[in-house]
Amino acid sequence: MLGITSVLPVPLTIILVIIVVVCAFVLFLQHRGIATTAPGPFAWPVFGNLLSLGKKPHEYLTSLRSVYGDVYQIKMGSHTTVVINGLKAMKQACIKQAEDFAGRPNFYSFHYIANGKSMGFSDYGPRWKLHRRIAQNALANFTNKRHNPIEEDIIQEAEFLTANFLSTPGKPVNPHNEIYLSVGNIICALCFGKRYRRDDPDFMQLVKNNDEFMAFAGAGNPVDIMPWMRHFTKRSFNKFVSILETMNKFSLKKRQEHLDTYNPMNMRDVTDALIKMTEDISEEEKSSVGLTDEHILITVQELIGAGFDTIASTLQWSVLFMATNAEYQDMVHAEIRKVVGMDRFPSMDDYSSLPFTEACIMETMRHSCIFPFALPHSTTKDTELNGVFIKAKTLVFLNLWSINYDKEIFPDPTVFNPYRFLDSDGNVNRSAVDLFMPFGAGKRRCPGEPLGRMELFLFFTTMMQRCKFNVIRGRVPVVDSKYGLTLKPKDFEVYVSARI
Structure with a gap:
């Protein structure tokens, strides 16, 4: 049989060969020179797609999923950014290809957080792995035991919180401050071994530090996505650095207090546990990956930042959802009253016996979805996802909002409905619980998840046991978020009355 080239004129044969060679060369350049082959919207010079994001970037980027699919690209200033959407693509990236997507971008501001020795903001590699293992082990000493001191601290703080809510009967209450301070006190108990009075100078300083950091971080650092902006935002960025320096000084002060009174036979808190880690891990192992004692000890500062705003914001949302869904609030109280009673406060022993209560926490x-994009990721090597090429060191957004508000997974996603997490027998449907990722997934999954779940359960059940939250007639709160580093509910007030 004759080949196709034997019946074609020579010039046409040459043209076909040239076309094949050019196509192959273009494909080579795609995989060599560009960040990704993912589709995406037109991007303007300099600003990219920033001007299109609007006040609710999570909603805008989710809307692009229907146009470009689960893996598409946008331009964040000078950064080509891959946005991953949907449960299937997210699990593929974070779990099945976990190492490929476990990196952190080399953002300018990240070099200043925790003196550049952060675990959460550092890139993936041997040093990060050891740092992560140390942090998880330190946390596990105080959160993973069957009975542990931190649970008792949370129960006592939850009792104090509800008493404060009920201290001004008949007056409108904005739950933000009291919840924020109570959650902050649990972080203090975990990291520093004690809860503080609300007016304690150290506690007030810690709260102030965290407030200032969240306010600045929530506004975003334009230098991260447009590096040239640092020449025009020096005053603003210097303020950010000043906030970080204040946080560092506070951490150093608390660390020195622990070093002065440290006893390896008496682990008082996570700070002590981290000090012990610096002694137990050999200098050879640390130096082999470039980890220093400073890396290890500064982990306390990260735990404070990570465990403060996220839990407090979620608890604020829980009050809002219960106040605006009175029938569910009454059902939660009735379940707690039946299982726990009113003569004691809820404990983790009650967890498995309160399925409707757990379902309301999951639905909250x-x-x-307080962290709609998690922290930004980056690829650690050239990889592919859903047939799309993504170059190493490419910025990646994990769009968790696209999962939580996926109509195929969660019908009527804008409706608060705890029954979506229950089976026909009224038990928690674990398969439904696995359909979203409130603590992330894969290598970067939140190491404080056990503590976070404990806090949410104990604070929520105690509030629902002791308090009834009612909307104020004529001032029904708007169930909506304000965008920042986390999604907080817009300010609202409720009436709080005692359950008897």
Whole structure:
């Protein structure tokens, strides 16, 4: 049989060969020179797609999923950014290809957080792995035991919180401050071994530090996505650095207090546990990956930042959802009253016996989706996802909002409905719980998840046991978020009355 080239004129044969060679060369350049082959919207010079994001970037980027699919690209200033959407693509990236997507971008501001020795903001590699293992082990000493001191601290703080809510009967209450301070006190108990009075100078300083950091971080650092902006935003960025320096000084002060009184036979808190890690891990192992004692000890500062705003915001959402869904609030109280009674406060022993209560907590996390993009990721090597090429060191956004508000997974996603997490027998449907990722997934999954779940359960059940939250007639709160580093509910007030 004759080949196709034997019946074609020579010039046409040459043209076909040239076309094949050019196509192959173009494909080579795609995989060599560009960040990704993912589709995406037109991007303007300099600003990219920033001007299109609007006040609710999570909603805008989710809307692009229907146009470009689960893996598409946008331009964040000078950064080509891959946005991953949907449960299937997210699990493929974060779990099945976990190492490929476990990196952190080399953002300018990240070099200043925790003196550049952060675990959460550092890139993936041997040093990060050891740092992560140390942090997880330190946390596990105080959160993973069957009975542990931190649970008792949370129960006592939850009792104090509800008493404060009920201290001004008949007056409108904005739950933000009291919840924020109570959650902050649990972080203090975990990291520093004690809860503080509300007016304690150290506690007030810690709260102030965190407030200032969240306010600045929530506004975003334009230098991260447009590096040239640092020449025009020096005053603003210097303020950010000043906030970080204040946080560092506070951490150094608390660390020195622990070093002065440290006893390896008496682990008082996570700070002590981290000090012990610096002694137990050999200098050879640390130096082999470039980890220093400073890396290890500064982890306390990260735990404070990570565990403060996220839990407090979720609890604020829970009050809002209960106040605006009175029938569910009454059902939660009735379940707690039946299982726990009113003569004692709820404990973790009650967890498995309160399925409707747990379902309401899960629905609060789904509906609020306080961390719609998690922290930014980056690829650690050239890889592919859903047939799309993504170059190493490419910025990646994990769009968790696209999962929580996926109509195929969660019908009527804008409706608060705890029954979506229950089976026909009224038990928690674990398969439904696995359909979203409130604490992330894969290598970068939140190491404080056990503590976070404990806090949410104990604070929520105690509030629902002791308090009834009612909307104020004529001032029904708007169930909506304000965008920042986390999604917080817009300010609202409720009436709080005692359950008897």
